[in-house]
Amino acid sequence: MKSSIGKSTMYEVEDALKLMGGYIILFKGAPGTGKTTYAMTLLERLCQGDAKGAYISTRIDPTALYNQFPDLEKRVPVKNVIDATQSEFSEAESQVLYEDLTSFLRSVYSVVAEEDVTILIIDSWDAVSFQVGKENHDVEKLETAMLDISRKTKTHLILISEYTGRRRLDYLVDGILRLEKEQIADRVVRKVFIDKMRGFQVPRSNYPYTLEGGKFTHFVTPGSGLGSGRHRVIKNEELPPGYYSTGIKDLDRIIGGYPEGGFILLEIADDSISWSYRSVLFHTISDFLLNDHGVMYMPEDGSYSSSVKKLFGDYVSEEVLDKNLRMPTTSESESGDPCLTYLEGESLKEYLTTHHEVYKGLKKPVLQVLGLTRLNGYPEDDIRGMLSELISQVRTTNDVFVGVLKPSMKLKSEIREMADVHLRFIPINGTLNIYGVKPHTVIYNISPLPSGAGERKKEDHLLKFTPFV
Numbered sequence: 001m002k003s004s005i006g007k008s009t010m011y012e013v014e015d016a017l018k019l020m021g022g023y024i025i026l027f028k029g030a031p032g033t034g035k036t037t038y039a040m041t042l043l044e045r046l047c048q049g050d051a052k053g054a055y056i057s058t059r060i061d062p063t064a065l066y067n068q069f070p071d072l073e074k075r076v077p078v079k080n081v082i083d084a085t086q087s088e089f090s091e092a093e094s095q096v097l098y099e100d101l102t103s104f105l106r107s108v109y110s111v112v113a114e115e116d117v118t119i120l121i122i123d124s125w126d127a128v129s130f131q132v133g134k135e136n137h138d139v140e141k142l143e144t145a146m147l148d149i150s151r152k153t154k155t156h157l158i159l160i161s162e163y164t165g166r167r168r169l170d171y172l173v174d175g176i177l178r179l180e181k182e183q184i185a186d187r188v189v190r191k192v193f194i195d196k197m198r199g200f201q202v203p204r205s206n207y208p209y210t211l212e213g214g215k216f217t218h219f220v221t222p223g224s225g226l227g228s229g230r231h232r233v234i235k236n237e238e239l240p241p242g243y244y245s246t247g248i249k250d251l252d253r254i255i256g257g258y259p260e261g262g263f264i265l266l267e268i269a270d271d272s273i274s275w276s277y278r279s280v281l282f283h284t285i286s287d288f289l290l291n292d293h294g295v296m297y298m299p300e301d302g303s304y305s306s307s308v309k310k311l312f313g314d315y316v317s318e319e320v321l322d323k324n325l326r327m328p329t330t331s332e333s334e335s336g337d338p339c340l341t342y343l344e345g346e347s348l349k350e351y352l353t354t355h356h357e358v359y360k361g362l363k364k365p366v367l368q369v370l371g372l373t374r375l376n377g378y379p380e381d382d383i384r385g386m387l388s389e390l391i392s393q394v395r396t397t398n399d400v401f402v403g404v405l406k407p408s409m410k411l412k413s414e415i416r417e418m419a420d421v422h423l424r425f426i427p428i429n430g431t432l433n434i435y436g437v438k439p440h441t442v443i444y445n446i447s448p449l450p451s452g453a454g455e456r457k458k459e460d461h462l463l464k465f466t467p468f469v
Contacts, residue, residue: 010192010207010218016175016200017046017119021154024147024172026125028164029179034190034209035160036060038179038216039121040069042158046118047075053119054080054111058127061085069214080111084128101132105145112153120150125159125169143169174198179209187435187443189428189468192218208428208445212469219445219466223276223432227448228314229461231286244365244400247283250465254441258284258421260365260398263391265419267405267437269426276432277404277425278311279463280446284402285369286315289324294362296355297327300371300404305329309339315461326358348378348386368394369402372409380410391418434465443468 016023027035043053053076057065062081066072084104112120122128129139150157159173170176176196182189193206209218234245234252243257258264268277288295299308305327312321322338328351329335335342341358343351359366368390375383387403394401405415416422422437428445435443449462 010194012194012197012200012202013042013175013177014045016197017042017156020174020199022151022156023174024150024157024159025175025177026169026173027158027160027177027179029162030164030181031162033179033181034211034216035162035179036123037211037214038177038192039123039158039160040072041216043075043119043121044071044215046156052077052080052116053121054082054117056082056084056108056120056122056128058084058122058124058131060123080117082107082111101138101142101145104128104132104142105149108146109149112149112155117153117155119156119158121158121160122146123160125161126163140168143172147172170196184426184428184443185424185435187468189443191429204429206429208431208433208468210445210466210468212467217466219428219431219447221447222430223273223427223446225448226276226279226432226446226463227461228279228282228311230457230459231283231290231315232457232460232462233290234287236291244367245284245287246280247285247287248280248463248465250444250463251280254444254465255421255423255436255439258400258402260400261395262400262420263394263418264400264402265405265416265422266402267416267422267424268407269424271407272427273425273432279432279461280425280434281369281402281404282312282315283461283463285325285367286312288365288367289316289320292363293324294359294364294366295325295369296358296362296366297325297369298371298374299327300406301373301376303371305340306331306334306337309337324363326362328354348375348382352386352389364397364399366397366399367402368399369404371404371406372415373404373406376408376410383411384414387415387418433468 027039029035047053055076062083065081111117129142132138132142146157164178175198178193178195180191180193182191190209191206192209194202207218207220209216231247234247234249236244239245239252239257242260244260245257246252266277266281285295285297299305306329308327309321312325325339327340328343329340330343332342334340341354343354375386390401403415405412419438423434424437426433432446433443434446435441444465444467447464447466449464
C-alpha cells in the first residue's frame with residue numbers, strides 16, 4: 001500500500017481522477033465534515049500548469065470562499081467561480097440566477113467548454129436539484145444531463161451533498177465518498193468511507209483524516225510502521241524551567257514536557273496497539289540518555305531486557321547505553337552486560353532494594369520507566385506499596401517516573417488517579433493515535449516525519465503529531 005506521507009488525498013481517488021476522463025464522484029456528509037475542504041485539496045493536487053478548476057457555489061459567496069482558501073485563485077480563476085447563491089447583491093464576476101433546467105445547464109456548459117477545466121465542483125448539489133427539479137423527472141433529467149456533460153468533455157465532476165441516504169444518483173456516479181465526524185472519549189475523530197470507486201480496487205474501506213491547516217489530510221501509516229532511527233537530542237534549555245523533554249518536539253509543544261518529580265502514565269487502550277507505542281517511549285528514554293542522564297527501565301511483561309537493549313541500538317550508540325541505561329535481568333549469564341542488573345530475589349521488596357542500589361550509581365536526574373504488567377503476579381497491596389514508594393522518591397529527587405499501563409493491569413483506576421500526566425494511546429483503523437487525559441488535549445495521529453522534511457537528516461527518526469480538527 002502506498003504511504004500517505006507528503007500526500008494529502010487518498011491515492012485511490014487521485015488515481016481515478018488522473019487515469020480516467022470525466023470521472024464523477026459524489027461527496028456525502030453532514031455540515032462541517034470537510035467536504036468542501038477535501039474538494040479544494042483535490043483541486044490543489046490536480047490543477048497544475050494551465051489546467052484549471054471551476055466551482056459552482058450555491059452556499060458560499062465567492063469572496064468568502066477565497067478568504068477561506070487563500071491560494072484558491074491560482075487554481076480557480078475568479079471567472080470560473082460561479083455564484084449560484086441566488087443573491088441579488090452578488091459581487092461575483094460570474095453569476096447565474098437560474099430558474100429552470102435549461103438555464104442552469106447552459107451556464108455550466110459555457111464554463112466547461114470555454115475554459116481548460118480539469119475539475120468542476122458543484123457545492124451543493126442538493127440546492128441545485130431542489131431549485132431546478134420541481135418534479136422528480138426534472139431531477140432525473142438534471143442528473144443525466146450533468147453526467148453527460150462531464151463524460152463528453154472529459155471533465156471530472158465532484159458533486160457535494162449533505163444528504164447521506166441512498167438515492168438514484170448513487171447508481172449513476174463513478175465514486176461515492178462519505179465523510180463522517182464522530183466522538184471518541186468526547187474528542188473529535190473524522191473518517192472518510194469509500195463506498196464506491198468504479199474501475200479501481202479499494203484495499204481499505206475508510207481512513208481517518210483531519211482538516212488541520214485548512215486542508216484534508218488522511219492517515220494511513222500503521223502503528224507498526226512508525227519505524228526507528230537515530231534520536232536527535234533535545235537540550236533541556238529548550239523546555240520551560242521545571243520540565244524535561246518528552247524526546248519529541250511536537251509532544252513537548254502539546255503538553256509542555258514532563259514535570260520534574262512527575263508520575264507520567266502512558267496508557268495503552270487496546271491490545272491491538274502491541275508494541276507500536278514504543279516509538280514514543282524510546283524517544284523519551286533516548287533523550288534522557290543523550291542528555292547524560294540516567295535511565296532505569298523495567299520492560300513490559302513478555303520482554304527480555306537484552307532484546308530491548310538491541311532495539312535501543314537504533315536510537316543511540318552502545319557507548320551511551322552502557323554508560324547511562326540500566327535494566328533488570330533474571331539471567332546470571334547476562335549480568336556481565338553493564339546495562340543489565342541481575343535480580344536475585346523474587347519479591348517486590350527485594351527488587352526495590354536492588355533498584356535503590358542501582359539508582360545511586362547513575363547520573364541525576366534519573367528517568368525511571370516501569371512496564372506495570374510486570375507487577376501483575378504480586379498482591380495488590382504490594383503493588384500499591386511499591387508504586388507509592390517510587391512516586392514519593394521521584395517527587396523528592398525531581399526525577400521522572402513513567403509507567404506503562406496495559407489493559408490487563410491490576411488497579412488501573414487507582415493508578416490513573418496517581419498520575420500527574422496521563423497520555424492514552426488508541427488505535428484508529430490501524431493507525432496509532434494519542435490524546436492527553438491530564439492535561440486534556442484533542443486526539444493526535446502519530447506518523448513518521450518524512451525524510452528531508454524540516455531539519456531532519458536522513459538517519460534521524462522524528463515523529464509528527466497531527467491533531468484531528
